[in-house]
Amino acid sequence: MKVEPFDTQRHVTFTRRAAFTVGGTFLLFGGVASRLYDLQVRQFEEYQSKADDNRFKQRIVVPLRGEILDRYGELIASNRQNFRVLLVPEQTDDVAASIAKLEAYLPLTDAQRNLLLREVAEKKNQAFVPIEIMDNLEWDTFAAINFHGPSLPGIVSEVGETRYYPDGEVVAPVVGHVGSADASDLRSAGGDRLLYLQPGFKLGKLGLEESFDEKLRGEAGSKTVEINAAGRVIEENDNRGHGAAQGETLALTIDADLQRHAHEVLAADYKEYPEGTEGPGAVAASAVVMDVVTGDVIVMASTPAFDPNVFARRVDRQTLRELKNSPLDPLLCKPLAGAYPPGSTFKLLTAIAAQEAGIDPRTRFTCTGSFRFGSRSHACWKREGHGRVNMAQSIKNSCDVYYYNLAQRVDIDHIADVARRFGLGQTYDLGIGGESEGIVPDRDWKRMYYRTQPENQTWFPGETLSVAIGQGAVTSTPLQLAVMTARLATGLAVEPRLVRSIGADVPSIPAFALATPQPEYLDIVREGMDAVVNQWGTAARSSLMPDYRMAGKTGTSQVRSLVINPETGKPFKNHELPWHKRDHALFVAYAPYENPRYACSVVVEHGGSGSKSAAPRARDIMRAVLEKDPVNPDRHEFWRPGQEPLRTRVAQAGSGRGGSR
């Protein structure tokens, strides 16, 4: 049989076109093959890393903050467990639904929910960063949320660490507080930005927490987690990450017990004012106690303070505003930042300057209650006058007129020089910010201060009179007064220190040089201070005899110039004035008199009278200090780096009642 000619032509055409299709198919397959080659060979590494990127994510491990200890190793600032629940928007398709599911176990108020939703909206571009919903959860709530984890997409439950201060507001002036990173922190974060964004991470914001933040913070760790497409963690493997390193331990010279006691004493009511004329209800005062041999600051108390535990969680705006606007300055570390006219405590320095200028301490001047200088009459606090007094008696009785006489014979620059030798007018590197320098006025100072008013630039002799009794332009901080007292007690240029060790680094105490070239001039000053307390001087009621021999000096410094009561013709008494116009009360002291070891200064803002307000408090504080004798190595064991901290006062964890939004 032949093939039909009917078929030949189309067969030929078919064959030809069939060949085309084979060729075309081959080319297309070749194209696919080359694309495969492209993906699987040439771009292999790129895709391999993308595949890994898909499933391996780096998570930052927030480091544990370094602890702050007192001189014996008691915990002043530590970390404790905090049960937290977080929202990771990236891990859920419907944020609102996830929150609703969570509320079955953890109810939220409307305000909390709205705040949360707002935060989610704000952080849209960082949907992978967890947002804290609530912390300090009860264990039961936390366990329930944890158990139901798989049905709560986007909800992560976590055990974190919160900064915890067992002593609360007692230590706040020293340690300050921590807080989350805010906008300005993030701006300066640089490479640490991602760490700052983690909800558990807190920065130091005030006090030692702030100034030692770098050391206390520690080092962030990283861990690699393997996730699936929904973002759920399948496996954590740490071979590619590194652990977080806890921050360094900061050991202070503070004695936490004595600090607490001093805080209580300051805040207590010492009945310095008659009933009904008390001030704003809280005492605004500071106390500093120093070891005069080493310079260790044993107590640095300031009232009123704030509770740093509130800041460690989350402080609401209302509380923060109240703290910032309060006239009592609870956020201020008054021992360092409060600059007050030293009042009569300054007379100790004038006395030294006078001796250096050649005046014999046995020289007597007569006090009649007032002193005429130029066209003005300056009064002594005792209107009747003290009669004839020598230098020691002038200290004992705090006679102003005596010092007016001295002021005429000593130059202001000389007085200023003595003041600086004994610690006024300068800051010390304690490691806390915000220290005030105070003012020690001299001619240069006045020239600078009044540089825009040339007519006031020269120093008027009358001003020396004010300075001589610790008024006028001169101001000092309670810390400076404590240093002054330590230097008067020992004759050495004692320098205060707050930090005994950072991590393993234990700085050594330098040897102190002489504070003044002629230490013999200090004898009469010390005699006078002993008389103030123990021989019926201005602080007679604050004597600790017969148990301890403490020497001191009262001070009452005016805030405003005397206002005469038009009805009586006499100046207003303190309790008749509004609180903020009342005199400050000051008292400095050291003990034991024969072999000085401790110095202290107490300043009560608007306390009215040094002897009624400041001296009794100093007495009570010093009694406790002398009884405990915190510097005695035979009675106490001091903490060394590498030892475990003492944890006798840390409260149990898990007591949060649903947190603090």
Next chain:
Amino acid sequence: MTTILLPEKQLGIRGRLLRINVLLLVLLWAIGGVGVMTLYSVAEGSWTPYASQHLVRFAFATVILLAVAVTPLRFWLEAAYPLYFAGLVLLLLVPVIGDVNNGAKRWISLGGFQLQPSELMKIALVMALARYYHGLEYKKVSTFLGVIPPLVLIAVPVGLVFLQPDLGTAILTGVAGIMVVLLAGISWRWIVMGVVAGFFGIIGAIQTGLLKAYQIERVTAFLDPTYDPLGANFHPNQSKIAIGSGGVDGKGFMEGTQSQLGFLPEKHTDFIFTIFGEEFGLIGTLGLLMLYFTTFFVGTRISLAAKSHFGRLLALGISLTLVMYVLVNTGMVMGLAPVVGVPLPLVSYGGTVMLAMMGGFGLVMSVWIHRHQDTLRTPGWR
């Protein structure tokens, strides 16, 4: 070429079975085996729910293939138009009793089986066109009257499928039909006109909104890989990552990380090539491509050996259909083509496509077994 005509009544079923093209069968089994293996991995090391089902279907489809193969080619010639119309009926049933799946009505349930008529239609269309050209004088192929019936034959199922909506399958069906028309010898004049008309047709379809937004979006996503990486481009990007990270020798059987961890959706259907590529690397993917190409090549050889025009067009038409599936699917998973939802035949999990392909290759096998028949001289013909 020798013309040995064996009267078919002398060729029993056994005889015909012995004449099957073993190479073709082996190739098809190899591809099916790849499918079973990959589906086992997709189910994370389990025969259920995919691998065992696939194997069973494949066995069943092999039986179908053999049954179709031993059926005389003449039967298929006569059955071409009826089958075509049956396919149309099924397609028309879809909007009536069809099941909605992923927002499209493509399936119908018949007697407990789920069927996708559009896949079967491709085969029926090739058959119908082959039948038409078999009976047409060559010089009439390129006449106006000669062109109308094929156009209608193509247009009707394409339109019905397009309305399901299933853009990908509609296009592929149309292309399969056009391939047969081309092979039948249509003149260049018509080819050019067809291209121009198609071009305007696409523009018109876009303008008049005949093309839905998501369909256009798929093309946009295809043209720009960075567009909408978590939406329209999610599959292609993830797919490229998975394939690319397979490297030259792959991550190993069952070790595909992207697939195991859920980064690749649709991995048992359209994106199965990705899994295979991730696990077996370039070696595996090129190997699989070779299997497909060889199958096509064998189909082409068969078509060239056939004496009947019907046989030629049928065999090459089916083979080209296979090739189209493969090219579009692999192109899609590698970002060379927009995502159009086309499975990889015999490997992707899915009954209808397997049935259609195996049935189609049954026809090819029948062409081979009966290659010496030109089906012109038998009585009753024409």
